Amino acid sequence: MGATHRPGRLALAGGLALSLGLAGIAAVWAHAPGLEGHRVDIVIHYSHYQPDAVTVPLGVPVTFVIRNDDPIDHEWIIGDAATHERHRTGTEPFHASRPTEVSIKAGGTVVTTVTFQTPGQELYICHLPGHEAYGMVGVATIVPGG
Amino acid sequence: MRYAFALSLLVAVAGACAPAAPRAVELMKVRIDALDVTVLKGGADAIGAWAKDHGFRLPPDAPEVLDFYASRSPIFLAAAFDGDAAKARGQNVGDGTPVHITIPTANPWVPLRILALGKTGNERVTADVYLMTDHAPALLPQPDGRNGMALDHSAPATTQLLDDLRSDRGMGWIPDSAWLSKIAIDASAPQLSFDLAIDATGAGSPSRVAAGLEAPGAITNGGYDLARWLAGLTFTIGGIGGIVLLLRRRPIDMTGTGGMRPA
Numbered sequence: 001m002g003a004t005h006r007p008g009r010l011a012l013a014g015g016l017a018l019s020l021g022l023a024g025i026a027a028v029w030a031h032a033p034g035l036e037g038h039r040v041d042i043v044i045h046y047s048h049y050q051p052d053a054v055t056v057p058l059g060v061p062v063t064f065v066i067r068n069d070d071p072i073d074h075e076w077i078i079g080d081a082a083t084h085e086r087h088r089t090g091t092e093p094f095h096a097s098r099p100t101e102v103s104i105k106a107g108g109t110v111v112t113t114v115t116f117q118t119p120g121q122e123l124y125i126c127h128l129p130g131h132e133a134y135g136m137v138g139v140a141t142i143v144p145g146g
Numbered sequence: 147m148r149y150a151f152a153l154s155l156l157v158a159v160a161g162a163c164a165p166a167a168p169r170a171v172e173l174m175k176v177r178i179d180a181l182d183v184t185v186l187k188g189g190a191d192a193i194g195a196w197a198k199d200h201g202f203r204l205p206p207d208a209p210e211v212l213d214f215y216a217s218r219s220p221i222f223l224a225a226a227f228d229g230d231a232a233k234a235r236g237q238n239v240g241d242g243t244p245v246h247i248t249i250p251t252a253n254p255w256v257p258l259r260i261l262a263l264g265k266t267g268n269e270r271v272t273a274d275v276y277l278m279t280d281h282a283p284a285l286l287p288q289p290d291g292r293n294g295m296a297l298d299h300s301a302p303a304t305t306q307l308l309d310d311l312r313s314d315r316g317m318g319w320i321p322d323s324a325w326l327s328k329i330a331i332d333a334s335a336p337q338l339s340f341d342l343a344i345d346a347t348g349a350g351s352p353s354r355v356a357a358g359l360e361a362p363g364a365i366t367n368g369g370y371d372l373a374r375w376l377a378g379l380t381f382t383i384g385g386i387g388g389i390v391l392l393l394r395r396r397p398i399d400m401t402g403t404g405g406m407r408p409a
């Protein structure tokens with residue numbers, strides 16, 4: 001008879017189980033490669049990248065979270081020498097179609113995920129007029145075994 | 147170079163992750179010849195946003211320079227040159243527009259650092275700064291010829307110069323006696339990391355904060371007293387004066403017999 005009068009306990013147990021389940025899913029999700037595991041935070045301040053050197057793994061997705069603290073727009077373009085040479089004379093005012101080429105508005109944040117397929121080093125540069133010469137350059141070192 | 151975009155997540159959340167910057171307040175708009183002049187009140191972010199919205203292209207050193215000035219005063223002045231209006235007025239390349247602003251303040255402050263805005267490396271900044279004060283002023287930094295500034299002239303202003311200045315429209319306030327200083331600026335852009343603080347009271351203690359050599363104390367939100375207003379507006383005078391001086395093609399003789407023709 002007592003068991004038939006415990007709806008509150010059942011609800012409590014169910015809620016607890018649901019919470020544990022959601023927490024477990026969240027934990028697995030948070031440790032998924034390419035999110036928490038291979039996340040790189042870059043802050044733009046006074047037209048400089050911080051940090052200006054990062055190490056990233058080869059062959060797995062790397063998520064870059066790029067925050068622009070400046071009151072002016074910036075770019076984050078990562079690639080080889082040919083890529084940067086093309087952008088130095090490019091006229092595209094805004095980048096949003098390729099994960100390796102993003103524009104970050106003043107005070108904004110952009111999240112982009114890139115999987116590097118070639119070991120070595122690639123530069124990330126802002127190609128807005130004068131920004132590269134001012135020092136808005138960083139280097140990503142791509143290493144196997146991520 | 148090859149990329150695999152298996153997880154080509156590209157989420158542009160510009161502006162969404164950051165609180166919107168407060169907007170700059172336009173305190174005054176005035177047209178002077180071919181110049182559209184706006185006096186603004188706001189922090190560095192607000193001024194930067196206003197400038198972008200109004201077609202100004204801020205160079206990469208602008209964020210740091212905006213912070214440098216915004217920490218000292220919320221008052222800025224923006225001047226936009228209207229090329230079509232200048233052409234209609236018959237102005238030629240290099241012609242300057244004298245701008246006359248009168249502000250009662252004990253100690254003026256000349257913004258030098260902003261003259262280097264947008265310049266890099268070995269680019270030079272040249273300008274002449276003329277000061278007319280009640281007494282011989284104390285300057286900070288002291289122009290020593292090695293810091294990009296040289297004190298070219300420091301003496302009582304001649305009666306002829308004062309009379310000539312007084313004869314111009316709106317210049318009846320010129321006193322019977324004054325001290326005239328000329329500071330010649332010839333500096334590399336990175337060298338100009340300071341402003342010129344002036345103590346014209348005779349106390350001999352120009353402000354290190356006004357010179358940009360020392361950080362100011364905390365500024366209360368929304369609170370700016372008369373002194374801060376005056377300091378900010380002094381900045382605008384100096385800014386316009388610097389621009390005008392830079393743009394003038396012919397040298398101005400202020401030290402001798404009245405070659406100056408202010409507006």
